[in-house]
Amino acid sequence: MSDKVIDARNLQCPMPVIKTAQGIVELQSGQTLEVIATDGGALSDIPSWVKDMGHTLKEQFSEGADHHFLIVKA
C-alpha cells in the first residue's frame, strides 16, 4: 500500500517526473509514493529520477496503458 498516489495519467514529458518530485516532498522518509502514468517516456524517466535522487523503486508494473511506480522515499 502507498501513503500517497499521484495520478499523472495523460500527462506528457516532463510532467510525470515533475509531479513525482512535487509529490514526494510531502512524504516522510520510508513512506511510499505511487505514481500512475501513461507516458511511455515515464518508463525510463521515473526509474532514472528515483535512482538519481537516492529513493528506492520498490515495484513497477503496467496495467493496460497505465504504468505504476511504487517509490519509497529515502
Added chain:
Amino acid sequence: MKMRMFAYANMPLEEEHVTVTNVEQAAELIEQSETPEKEKMVLIAASGDLDKAWPVMILATTGAAYGMDVTIFFTFWGLSILKRPGAGLTGDDWRQKGLSMFNRGAPDGLQLSKLNFGGFGTKFMKDLADEKKVASVQELLELAQQMGVKLWPCQMTMDLMGFDRSDMIDGLDEPAGAGSAISLMKDASISLFI
C-alpha cells in the same frame, strides 16, 4: 545531541564570539553547515523560436525536479520569451520598434523556426500539444518560477532592443551579463546553450 557536538567542536574556550547561546541559533548554524550545496544547471536561452524555447523550459523544470539549482540566462532573441504579453512595440529608436513589430515574442507568441507557414504551422503544433496534453511554454515558465528556477535577462540585449523591465513578465531576477553567466557555468554540472 547533534547540536551539542557541534557546539563543543566549535567553541574554543578563548574565542567567545563563536559561543552558541540559544538552540535556534545552533539549529541555524547546523543547517548551514550540513546542507550540501545543490548541483547547478545553467541554460542559455538564445533563441525566441518556439521549438527551442520549449526544450529550454522542459529541461529547466526537470532540473528543478532533480533538486538542482537552475538558472536560465535569456539573451538575444531568447529574451523575447520573457516579453510581457501585449507589450506592443518596444524601444525608443525606430529600428528597435521595427524589430519588435516583427518579433512579437511573449511566451504565448513564439513561432516555429521552420514549417511555420505564416503562423499556421505554429497553430497546428499548439493544437496538437493541447490535445496530447503537452504542457505549453507558458505553463512550463510559470511552473519553473514556482519551482524556484532563476530567470536572468541579459542586460546588453535589453539595452540593444530597448526592452524595459515593464515590457517583461513579472518575477524575473536582476538583469546580468556574460560574466555572471560564466561564473555560474564554471561551477555548474550541466550547462547548455539552446
